[in-house]
Amino acid sequence: MNRTTRTxxxxxxxxxxxxxxxxxxxxxxxxVTGHALATASDNMNYxxxxxxxxxxTRTTGLINGLCALSxxxxxxxxxxxxxxxxxxxxxxxxxxxxxxxxVSLGIPHFYAPIIGIKLNGIIFGLFAAIFAGxxxxxxxxxxxxxxxxxxxxxxxxLTSKRDAT
Amino acid sequence: MSYYFISIGGTGAxxxxxxxxxxxxxxxxxxxRLYIAAIDPDVGNGNLERTSTALNNxxxxxxxxxxxxxxxxxxxxSIVRPFPWNPTGHDKTLDDLIEFYHHSNTPVxxxxxxxxxxxxxxxxxxxGFRGHPSIGAAVLAKKFDDGSRLTAQIEKVIxxxxxxxxxxxxxxxxxTGAAGLPTIARLLKNNLADYADxxxxxxxxxxxxxxxxxxxxxxELFARSENFLPNTKAALKYYSEKENLFDATYFVxxxxxxxxxxxxxxxxxxxxxxxxxxxxxxxxxxxxxxxPLHTPKIFKYICHHERDKFSWSDFPASxxxxxxxxxxxxxxxxxxxxxxxxxxxxxxxxxxxxxxVDFLKxxxxxxxxxxxxxxxxxxxxxxxxxxxxxxxxxxxLINPDMFEANPAKLVDKKxxxxxxxxxxxxxxxxxxxxxxxxxxxxxxxxxxxxxxxxLYDTCAV
Numbered sequence: 001m002n003r004t005t006r007t008x009x010x011x012x013x014x015x016x017x018x019x020x021x022x023x024x025x026x027x028x029x030x031x032v033t034g035h036a037l038a039t040a041s042d043n044m045n046y047x048x049x050x051x052x053x054x055x056x057t058r059t060t061g062l063i064n065g066l067c068a069l070s071x072x073x074x075x076x077x078x079x080x081x082x083x084x085x086x087x088x089x090x091x092x093x094x095x096x097x098x099x100x101x102x103v104s105l106g107i108p109h110f111y112a113p114i115i116g117i118k119l120n121g122i123i124f125g126l127f128a129a130i131f132a133g134x135x136x137x138x139x140x141x142x143x144x145x146x147x148x149x150x151x152x153x154x155x156x157x158l159t160s161k162r163d164a165t
Numbered sequence: 166m167s168y169y170f171i172s173i174g175g176t177g178a179x180x181x182x183x184x185x186x187x188x189x190x191x192x193x194x195x196x197x198r199l200y201i202a203a204i205d206p207d208v209g210n211g212n213l214e215r216t217s218t219a220l221n222n223x224x225x226x227x228x229x230x231x232x233x234x235x236x237x238x239x240x241x242x243s244i245v246r247p248f249p250w251n252p253t254g255h256d257k258t259l260d261d262l263i264e265f266y267h268h269s270n271t272p273v274x275x276x277x278x279x280x281x282x283x284x285x286x287x288x289x290x291x292x293g294f295r296g297h298p299s300i301g302a303a304v305l306a307k308k309f310d311d312g313s314r315l316t317a318q319i320e321k322v323i324x325x326x327x328x329x330x331x332x333x334x335x336x337x338x339x340x341t342g343a344a345g346l347p348t349i350a351r352l353l354k355n356n357l358a359d360y361a362d363x364x365x366x367x368x369x370x371x372x373x374x375x376x377x378x379x380x381x382x383x384x385e386l387f388a389r390s391e392n393f394l395p396n397t398k399a400a401l402k403y404y405s406e407k408e409n410l411f412d413a414t415y416f417v418x419x420x421x422x423x424x425x426x427x428x429x430x431x432x433x434x435x436x437x438x439x440x441x442x443x444x445x446x447x448x449x450x451x452x453x454x455x456x457p458l459h460t461p462k463i464f465k466y467i468c469h470h471e472r473d474k475f476s477w478s479d480f481p482a483s484x485x486x487x488x489x490x491x492x493x494x495x496x497x498x499x500x501x502x503x504x505x506x507x508x509x510x511x512x513x514x515x516x517x518x519x520x521x522v523d524f525l526k527x528x529x530x531x532x533x534x535x536x537x538x539x540x541x542x543x544x545x546x547x548x549x550x551x552x553x554x555x556x557x558x559x560x561x562l563i564n565p566d567m568f569e570a571n572p573a574k575l576v577d578k579k580x581x582x583x584x585x586x587x588x589x590x591x592x593x594x595x596x597x598x599x600x601x602x603x604x605x606x607x608x609x610x611x612x613x614x615x616x617x618x619x620l621y622d623t624c625a626v
Contacts, residue, residue, distance in 0.1 A: 082594050083503075083593070087504075088514070090517075147519065147598045147601055
């Protein structure tokens, strides 16, 4: 597989996983706790709650996807390793992980009151796990450009092929 | 087919240094083993010492498993012992070596006294023949068959059904080389006369290319550069009038006499910088090895385009492999070696270097092979820097502005992509990236050799 193909596949994978995470977060949260939350609110029914919650999930998923894509694009096209000290960039990766976590928790926290829906701890937990855990951490482990492939924490454990052939 | 290279004297040792680098870079014509012998009475000679170090480094790491489908390390080297062979022994004079006390007051002894001055006879020969080929010729003719096991070893190789190409290198203007070239060629020709159909002997005769100013010590016998041209004239007359013993003869010299640093009679202080003439001479050896065993004698002139400039277009060899090898060494020195040092001392984390995790995590980086390769990389860089920064010449094979030697380092990493003056896309980042890409080698490629092979392959444009 040549480098361009690999890049296209990885970008496609980031987009696909982002969409899948958004869908998973939406359906999981809706089914687990959405009904109870919708009926607990004034002037709210389940379908209206779902509609607003979908907008919230979509925004969170999109921004989280941008975090994963930013890491990929930066590592692929901007970072240059032309000496030993230029390698790694784990601080940058970890900063984006923190950003992803902040997005996963911050958007529901600040955006939900604006659009007038209630959320609970389960949703925050699921958002953190799905978006920051799956949609950034795990995704970057498998889509990080090869020059930084062991930068994501745990990547060596999951993807290392020692003495590769 | 086996290749033999015999360096004679200090200049021969410097040709041997260039040939060693060409051999390791994969520039010899086929995968044959190269046997290297050195003849030098000045065993502490700094030039010989430097060459021996590079050679011994390679002998230790040449068995890295880099695979058989690469030019990297394809020619294995064997050192012919004793290395170097010292025909004079320690603290011996010409009288001692000729055993004059057996012949004094005989007609032969009296003739000998006429041919050699008292000073020539009484000077100890620890630092070589001191620019006096007449001393060297006598000593070598007397001692070669007893002291050097070269003929026996060549006979053994031929006995196993192999053919042999022997190449001699030395100067015609000094002492040891001027004496040794015709003498050793004749002795080998005579000793191997029974195998004439399986032996070919070539030689490079180095003409003057450097000069020096000796510290005047009237009582000492030493080479003088003002004698180089008369010596050369006499030697060339000899080769034109007497039977040329070589099946292929190469003459290499320079019209500009490069001044060498501080003068030394010999020994460890005789440590001259590498020169383009020696590289040409090593290429002559490569050319000789590439020809069929018995070909009609041919005469070729090699000219270069501009009087004081050398570039790849002036060389009778392709730059591609050499430049790839230079890239490989500089990528190693700049990107890899500092990481290995930092990882071994615990100052770096391995996750930053995927190639380390993939190739080297389970490799012993303190093994003699790895340590010797590290030394060799430094030696190659130092040699190249010396060639590139020659006094009086503008050499442009590898851009010398991009690196420093001792210890080797890249000073301008941006120039890596234009290492030979041609713009390429092969930046250091590209090398780093390629090292992490999937690839397939056969199962014989393993260990540190596998990593070096991968690095070498990534350095191809």
